[in-house]
Amino acid sequence: QSALTQPASVSGSPGQSITISCTGTSSDVGGYNSVSWYQQHPGKVPKVIIYGVSERPSGVSNRFSGSKSGSSASLTISGLQPEDEADYYCCSYTDRGTWLFGGGTKLTVL
Amino acid sequence: QVQLQQSGPGLVKPSQTLSLTCGISGDSVSSNSAAWNWIRQSPSTGLEWLGRTYYRSKWYNDYALSVKSRITINPDTAKNQFSLLLNSVTPEDTAVYYCARDEMGIDFWGQGTLVTVSS
Numbered sequence A: 001q002s003a004l005t006q007p008a009s010v011s012g013s014p015g016q017s018i019t020i021s022c023t024g025t026s027s028d029v030g031g032y033n034s035v036s037w038y039q040q041h042p043g044k045v046p047k048v049i050i051y052g053v054s055e056r057p058s059g060v061s062n063r064f065s066g067s068k069s070g071s072s073a074s075l076t077i078s079g080l081q082p083e084d085e086a087d088y089y090c091c092s093y094t095d096r097g098t099w100l101f102g103g104g105t106k107l108t109v110l
Numbered sequence B: 001q002v003q004l005q006q007s008g009p010g011l012v013k014p015s016q017t018l019s020l021t022c023g024i025s026g027d028s029v030s031s032n033s034a035a036w037n038w039i040r041q042s043p044s045t046g047l048e049w050l051g052r053t054y055y056r057s058k059w060y061n062d063y064a065l066s067v068k069s070r071i072t073i074n075p076d077t078a079k080n081q082f083s084l085l086l087n088s089v090t091p092e093d094t095a096v097y098y099c100a101r102d103e104m105g106i107d108f109w110g111q112g113t114l115v116t117v118s119s
Helices: none
Strands: A009-012 A018-023 A035-040 A047-050 A064-069 A072-077 A086-093 A099-101 A105-109 B003-007 B018-025 B035-042 B046-055 B059-063 B071-076 B081-086 B095-102 B106-109 B113-117
Touching: A009 A018, A018 A086, A018 A105, A035 A064, A047 A064, A072 A086, A086 B046, A099 B046, B003 B095, B003 B106, B018 B035, B018 B095, B018 B113, B035 B071, B046 B071, B046 B081, B059 B071, B081 B095
Parallel strands: A009 A105
Antiparallel strands: A018 A072, A035 A047, A035 A086, A064 A072, A086 A099, A086 A105, B003 B018, B018 B081, B035 B046, B035 B095, B046 B059, B071 B081, B095 B106, B095 B113
């Protein structure tokens, strides 16, 4: 099963908003409301920032939001801050009963 | 607060078996709402989910197709931990291996173990 498709990189200036897409199929993203997003700083463990398509764990800034349309999901970060510079991964449940990650997106805050 | 503590060797020879253990505190491997996963990460492949074990009146396992013929994940209720066995390893299995819980997303992760496959 191929990884979910994410852009390799995105960038934005402080204060701006950016959106990272995550494209799958009807067998994963399109079939379940079980999409999650992870933030990973260099050398650190991934951290969940969105689960269940649009739910934010306690303690995660409301600048992070998630959505889904068809077989594509999106992560939006508003009011970009320098500390948002990191790698971001999407993940979806699949019809094989497995989890499938995206290839990751490197966010650069200019 | 859930904490996951990984243990196991950082160097494995080709064709041998990779073995890692994940000790759980703050939750139970027999939880009816959580699942216990192994995930790995290498520069070339990004994050790759390997498999999980979970209890829902009985034990279940799910495995990624890419490793299904080589992987076993076992719960140990007596020690409240779970383990990963990956056999017939090759240099392509070199990666940082993480254990992790999924309940509200993959919400708690172990510290990661760099496993190098080399003779």
